[in-house]
Amino acid sequence: xxxxxYRRGTARPARSCARRTDRSGPGIPKIIRAMxxxxxxxxEFEFDEDYSYFMVxxxxxxxxxxxxxxxxxxxxxxxxxALSQHQVAIPYKCADDTAxxxxxxxxxxxxxxxxxxxxxxxxxxxxxxxMTIPEKPNSRLQRYHLTQKGRAWLAARENDVE
Numbered sequence: 001x002x003x004x005x006y007r008r009g010t011a012r013p014a015r016s017c018a019r020r021t022d023r024s025g026p027g028i029p030k031i032i033r034a035m036x037x038x039x040x041x042x043x044e045f046e047f048d049e050d051y052s053y054f055m056v057x058x059x060x061x062x063x064x065x066x067x068x069x070x071x072x073x074x075x076x077x078x079x080x081x082a083l084s085q086h087q088v089a090i091p092y093k094c095a096d097d098t099a100x101x102x103x104x105x106x107x108x109x110x111x112x113x114x115x116x117x118x119x120x121x122x123x124x125x126x127x128x129x130x131m132t133i134p135e136k137p138n139s140r141l142q143r144y145h146l147t148q149k150g151r152a153w154l155a156a157r158e159n160d161v162e
Contacts, residue, residue, distance in 0.1 A: 028056065083126075086119050088157075091128050091150050097143035120144065128153055 032043060041059040086107040093106055100112065100120070109115040116137075123129045128150035132143040146154070 031058065083122070084119070087123055090119060090123060091146055091154055094129055094144055094146045094150070097132055097145045099143055103144065123150075 028043075035041075035043065035058070038061065040061040044057040044059070046055045046057070047053070086109070089106055090103055093103065100115070103120070104110070104112065104115050107115065107119055109119070120129070124131070126149075127147055129144045130147050131137060132145065133139050133141060136142065
């Protein structure tokens with residue numbers, strides 16, 4: 001009589017899916033708690049009639065976007081409503097000419113190309129920062145500093161906080 005052998009990997013996808021679900025399950029209660037503690041509007045939940053999926057909308061805190069200029073998206077298909085946390089931190093450090101390495105350490109980033117694309121370019125497009133050597137954007141001597149528009153944005157932001 002021939003013995004049936006099951007392949008090792010048959011149950012593996014189901015187990016890994018279950019582990020992912022278990023790990024992500026407590027995340028939503030943590031988010032709801034954090035949002036209520038900082039005064040954010042409550043999340044909105046949407047379900048289909050069979051409860052086979054759900055979607056959570058997390059409204060932005062009203063003060064989160066105060067004083068932030070819209071930043072153009074790379075695709076040109078609209079504008080973002082606010083700068084990211086790292087993008088907000090960068091202008092505060094650029095009163096003097098600042099090297100990209102120093103800015104990367106402020107944002108906790110290690111990949112120079114991603115940092116340029118995700119953090120610096122939107123700030124340059126919004127004209128909050130400018131390059132000291134615009135004709136050589138990848139120069140090792142390149143520095144970034146605040147523009148007049150950037151100084152006005154910082155002043156407005158500091159007035160909103162007070």
